[in-house]
Amino acid sequence: MLGSVVVSSEEIDGMIRRLASEIEADLEGRSPVFIGVLKGCVFFLTDLTRRIRHSLEIDFIQVSSYGASTTSSGSVVLVKDITVDVRDRDVYLVEDIVDTGTTLTDVIRLIEARHPRSIQVVSLLSKPSRRQVDVEIAFLGTEIEDLFVVGYGLDYAELYRNVPEIHVLETP
């Protein structure tokens, strides 16, 4: 069940405004493709890109991990691939949260194989204390503690994604 609010709707909105202006400043002269990592990215990607006044393309990728605690780099299965040709394009990879960093590392590897000009990570949340693989986050909303959080796209067993703010998940 939902516990206390970790990031309010107002805070999310403020972060998105800041990130959109940081990214806009970075977009000068670029040919950007925003690739969302499904499903957690959906609300973040749509709210973020609506605030960016620059021509851009949007695509999605979905991966699933082989499973829980044994997850390590190279362990993801591609569930849905991108359809845009990213060769020589500037990719902004949009994630909801970076936890251990393994998912993102694998997704970056999959996209790098298609020879983009650049790849930069945009993430709403990061749990640095959980990191196992070093990942550079070029544009970050905020760091959080080692808590399992849900809402604003983040799920527990596919539930709570539609909750407008981010809560800690409490087990009854």
Ligand code: IMP
């Ligand atoms: P990583 O590979 O450990 O960095 O995990 C990244 C993925 O795990 C995220 O894209 C989320 O789908 C999921 N995840 C990690 N932490 C949380 C959390 O606190 N709440 C919900 N999902 C999470």
